[in-house]
Amino acid sequence: MVPLDYYLILSAIIFAIGVVGVLIRRNLIIVLMSIELMLNAVNLTFIAFANSLGSMDGQVIVFFVMAVAAAEAVIGLAIVISVFRHRQSLDPQEMQLLKW
Amino acid sequence: MDASLIPLLPGAQVLLTALVVMLLDLFIDEHERGLLAWISLLGLALCGAEAILLWGSSEGTFGDTLLLDNFALFFTQIFIAVAALTVLSSMRYVRETGIHEGEFYSLILFATTGMIVMAAANDLMVFFLGLETMSVAVYVLTGMWRSSARSSEAAMKYFLMGAFATGFLLYGIALIYGATGSTNLNQISAYLLEPQGQWPPYLFVGGLLLLVGFGFKVGAVPFHFWIPDVYEGAPTPVTGFMAVAVKAAAFAAWARILMHELSPLDSDWALPLRVLAIATMTIGNLLAISQPSVKRMLAYSSIAHAGYLLIGIVAGEEWGSTSLLFYLATYAPATFGAFAVITLLTEQDKPKEDYGHFAGLGFKRPFVAMAMSLFMLSLAGFPPLAGFTGKFHIFRSAIIAGHTDLAIIGVLNSLLSVIYYLRVIVMMYMNEGGVKGKSFIESPYLYTAVGLAAAATIYLGVLPMRTLEWSRSAFSSLF
Secondary structure (H helix, E strand, C coil): CCCHHHHHHHHHHHHHHHHHHHHHCCCHHHHHHHHHHHHHHHHHHHHHHHHHHCCCHHHHHHHHHHHHHHHHHHHHHHHHHHHHHHHCCCCHHHCCCCCC | CCCCCHHHHHHHHHHHHHHHHHHHHHHCCHHHCHHHHHHHHHHHHHHHHHHHHHCCCCEEECCCCEEECHHHHHHHHHHHHHHHHHHHHHCCHHHHHCCCHHHHHHHHHHHHHHHHHHHHECEHHHHHHHHHHHHHHHHHHHCCCCCCHHHHHHHHHHHHHHHHHHHHHHHHHHHHHHHHCCCEHHHHHHHHHCCCCCCCHHHHHHHHHHHHHHHHHHCCCCCCCHHHHHHHHCCHHHHHHHHHHHHHHHHHHHHHHHHHHCHHHHHHHHHHHHHHHHHHHHHHHHHHHCCCEHHHHHHHHHHHHHHHHHHHHHHCHHHHHHHHHHHHHHHHHHHHHHHHHHHHCEECCEECCEHHHHCCHHHHCHHHHHHHHHHHHHHHCCCCCHHHHHHHHHHHHHHHCCCHHHHHHHHHHHHHHHHHHHHHHHHHHHCCCCCCHHHCCCCHHHHHHHHHHHHHHHHHHHCCHHHHHHHHHHHHCCC
């Protein structure tokens, strides 16, 4: 049996990769992928805790999170398309119309 | 397990209306779409009536994950009022800007459903679902003005920041779940009250991440940088909706989670929250002064007001919480009204939102200018308007709780804010020029919304006792 700490450390690392991806990548699609990575790291945390606590709550929550993540991805891609139509670019650095 | 459906009633009412509006939109002719706004208003009015009838009830359902108490009902009333005003003020605006009506109204209602769930949530997971129902709808609303590059850019920024914050919030929930073994607020608080040796370290990390997530959602400094851009780019009625209802929903959840259930951790919250409150007030006010656009100025002013609201959270106890609720009620009409006046100054999808565009408004539209002056004076905290009574109770609660320094900083900040609020009034009454007659949206409904907001601003300032009493009973229903 793998100890709980290993899972927590792994998910913390994945979460950190996601955060760094959101902050430094210059492509909106990859930024969206990084956000998904953050949410999946959280899912891993939930499952690890649910397993060690012996409660089903955490497992159920993961389904909710997955559903919400899917809804967010749909909205996010739709917004990316509407932004792309206006400026033919996916670089967030070029979004300067409103002072950032 | 009990499954009484009554606690779901207000939320379900709004959700049902949203679905009806969304479906009816498919079968209705282009020129008859105005009907959809009236159906939305009817649904909101029914929900308001239900909330009044249910006042005083205290019932949980679905294993106490959703709790209908006065606290939830108080916020439900605020959300419904703001949603109804938003619908009223956007009836002509959506036509001028080419926003699709059916989707617009149903998204407003979906967002309102999410807020009602947030205020009633007694479980971190249900709170999260409400938050996402609200956020996803508001992301779309921000980008609804498809022909405007600014609107879609604002939607993109809002979405990225919102989803990013959601990640932090959810990670915080996960760690708290791991530490306490439950997401139910009652069980979390029972765990925290148990005398024991050591809490696992990730409980504090989880609490901190939750705080960061909330900071993003209410726009507290240093997590505020997205607010001005998003508020400026979004269609103006949506900005009003965001500045008032979305902020109130975030504070509702914050109050329920931090002030009551996690109160055993009070001593650990106190310092970061104090720093957050001081920074949010001061930086919001300082940046608001130098803005060339009134809409952007109001965005920074809403950041500053989030700072005042944080004082209420820091003060805590009965007074802090009561004044927090009351302040939200007084902040709502003035802020929404100010955005409604900016909505009024729209000329065929060209927004007129700079200070210069307000010049001479006092002579061209005396009543509108008078209402705008009321809103500005109320936000600055002049007696006898709503903003004054709200600020008075917030600062008083800080002094009672022994945070005199916070109260002093708050008063100094209010003085600072007078500079930019009065600038609008000076522009309207002492300058010539500005926009021409055809630059106004001449809609009786929009005028009604402005009038209602002005009436509420005066009412809450002159006769605050009843609302204050409601705030108090809303707060005491938490225990």
